[in-house]
Amino acid sequence: MSKVVVLAGDGIGPEVCASAVQVLQHLAPDVQIEHALLGGGAYDLTGSPFPGATREAVLACDAVLLGTVGGAQNSPWNSLPRALRPESGLLQLRQALGVFANLRPVKVMPGLEDLSPLRSDLARQVDVLIVRELLGGAYFDPRRAIEGEHAYNTIGYSKSEVDRVARVAFEAARTRQHRLTSVDKANVLEVSELWRGVVQNLRDTEYTDVKLEHEYVDSVAMLLVKTPGRYDVIVTENLFGDILSDLAAVIPGSLGVMPSASLGDGPGLYEPIHGSAPDIAGKGVANPVGTILSVAMLLRHSLGRDAEASRIEAAVQQALATVRTPDLGGSHSTAQMGAAVLAELGAG
Ligand code: NAD
Ligand code: IPM
Ligand code: MN
Numbered sequence: 001m002s003k004v005v006v007l008a009g010d011g012i013g014p015e016v017c018a019s020a021v022q023v024l025q026h027l028a029p030d031v032q033i034e035h036a037l038l039g040g041g042a043y044d045l046t047g048s049p050f051p052g053a054t055r056e057a058v059l060a061c062d063a064v065l066l067g068t069v070g071g072a073q074n075s076p077w078n079s080l081p082r083a084l085r086p087e088s089g090l091l092q093l094r095q096a097l098g099v100f101a102n103l104r105p106v107k108v109m110p111g112l113e114d115l116s117p118l119r120s121d122l123a124r125q126v127d128v129l130i131v132r133e134l135l136g137g138a139y140f141d142p143r144r145a146i147e148g149e150h151a152y153n154t155i156g157y158s159k160s161e162v163d164r165v166a167r168v169a170f171e172a173a174r175t176r177q178h179r180l181t182s183v184d185k186a187n188v189l190e191v192s193e194l195w196r197g198v199v200q201n202l203r204d205t206e207y208t209d210v211k212l213e214h215e216y217v218d219s220v221a222m223l224l225v226k227t228p229g230r231y232d233v234i235v236t237e238n239l240f241g242d243i244l245s246d247l248a249a250v251i252p253g254s255l256g257v258m259p260s261a262s263l264g265d266g267p268g269l270y271e272p273i274h275g276s277a278p279d280i281a282g283k284g285v286a287n288p289v290g291t292i293l294s295v296a297m298l299l300r301h302s303l304g305r306d307a308e309a310s311r312i313e314a315a316v317q318q319a320l321a322t323v324r325t326p327d328l329g330g331s332h333s334t335a336q337m338g339a340a341v342l343a344e345l346g347a348g
Contacts, residue, residue: 001030001031002028002063003032003033003062004033004062005035005057005058005063006021006033006035006036006066007035007037007058007064007066008067009038009041009066009069009086010071011068011071011276011278012067012281013039013066013067013068013069013276014067015281015284015286015334016067016287016288016290016291017065018334018338019292019335019338019341020288020291020292020294020295021033021065023312023338023341023342024065024295024298024299027299027312027345028299028303028305034057036053036054036057036058037051037053038050038054038069038089038093039068039069039070039090039276040070040071040077040085040086042054042089043086049085049087049090050088050089050092058097059097059266062267062302062303063267063268063269064093064097064268064269064270065270065295066090066269068271068274068276069086069089069090070276073278093269094134094269095135095140097264097266097269098265098266099135099262099266099268099269100133100164100165100264101164101165101168101262102131102132102133102241102263103129103131103172103263104129104131104132104241104245104248104259105130105259106126106129106245106248106249106251106252107128108123108126109316109320111317111321112252112253112317115254115320115324116251116253117250117251118225118228122227123251123252126228128228128231128232128233128234129172129176129233129234130245130248131168131169131172132236132238132240132242132244132245133157133162134241135161136157136237137191138155138238138239139238140238141153141155155191155237156191157195162199163202165235166235167202168235169233169234169235172233173210173233174209174210176232176233177232178209178211178232179210179232180210180233180234180235181212181213181214181215181232181234182195182212182213182214183235184216184237185216185240186214192237199212217236217240217243217244220234224247228248245260253327254287254327254328255290255327256327257289257290257293258274258293259273259290259293259296260272260294260297261294268302270294270302284333284334284335285326286325286327286334287325287327287328287334288325288337289341292312293313293316295312296310296312297309299312311345312341312345315341315344316341316344318344319340319341319343322340323336323337
């Protein structure tokens with residue numbers, strides 16, 4: 001029997017996870033679900049944002065579903081030593097699972113172009129997969145410090161780290177339009193020069209069927225808004241991927257509808273790309289769609305249940321035609337949004 005560990009986390013995490021877990025239970029009643037702690041709430045209860053019991057649970061399951069972690073800007077959690085803050089718990093979780101490739105698909109669903117802040121003719125063309133490197137760069141490089149009046153971080157990558165994430169991107173391109181854009185800042189950064197070389201070498205030796213382009217990150221930020229239809233698969237380093245994926249995420253209408261999958265050699269990690277949204281937490285109005293679509297990715301990538309995954313995606317598209325949370329300009333609640341998806345799935 002498959003086992004999924006749910007880490008609801010902080011802020012709106014528990015609200016969006018409740019809806020997503022209902023969808024999972026409806027479509028895969030045989031899956032065993034276990035709950036564990038992560039983030040600020042975990043710190044308050046155990047003294048660690050990634051407690052030992054959570055580490056054990058996630059290393060012994062098939063997939064992890066995560067809500068969100070973190071507090072408001074003025075939360076006392078932000079004054080803790082960095083290693084004890086909620087976000088560090090998330091980074092430790094990613095590291096423990098070895099999930100080096102973060103897949104963030106950005107697609108405007110047919111018929112839902114009106115949700116996009118872009119013109120409909122531009123929005124209609126958007127179908128991009130962002131592959132973000134997740135375990136390297138400035139996030140994990142040990143060369144970092146605040147030294148009195150001076151502070152620094154370092155973006156280091158080794159060839160093997162670039163190679164393994166680029167392979168994931170090339171393979172994904174092969175299942176799509178066979179187009180890959182590698183995003184860097186090679187006009188300024190040495191680390192980008194190495195990155196570019198590794199990706200180009202893979203193209204020339206193993207992925208000659210994929211059309212590869214190299215573009216600078218500042219230019220991509222602009223072109224993602226101006227002509228988003230030009231991209232199929234994008235691969236980039238951790239920090240660039242963090243920023244570009246939030247930017248791309250609003251194209252379908254709201255950060256609240258965007259799922260993600262983080263993959264390595266062990267259990268996969270599935271989470272919406274938005275944060276804990278302290279401004280709306282506890283009000284019951286958060287959009288659960290990003291987390292529900294993360295369940296679809298979980299079923300597809302970790303449990304091999306493609307048919308159920310596609311059913312969720314179709315149900316979400318149907319439900320959004322009439323039921324929308326406030327981030328999408330509607331007035332429905334989290335529970336109503338979740339119930340609408342379940343109704344499309346034939347529950348009730
Ligand atoms: P955020 O994503 O939490 O919120 C940005 C804006 O989007 C807010 O106005 C929020 O209300 C809205 N929003 C986000 N998700 C929504 C949803 N599902 N439905 C409706 N509206 C939604 O970003 P932030 O305010 O910069 O960060 C808040 C906290 O979350 C910080 O502590 C940050 O570190 C953390 N964070 C966590 C994750 C994660 O757990 N993966 C990701 C990003 C940020
Ligand atoms: C994300 C988040 C995280 C990141 C934070 C909360 C550590 O912004 O998942 O995109 O920067 O990776
Ligand atoms: Mn982010």
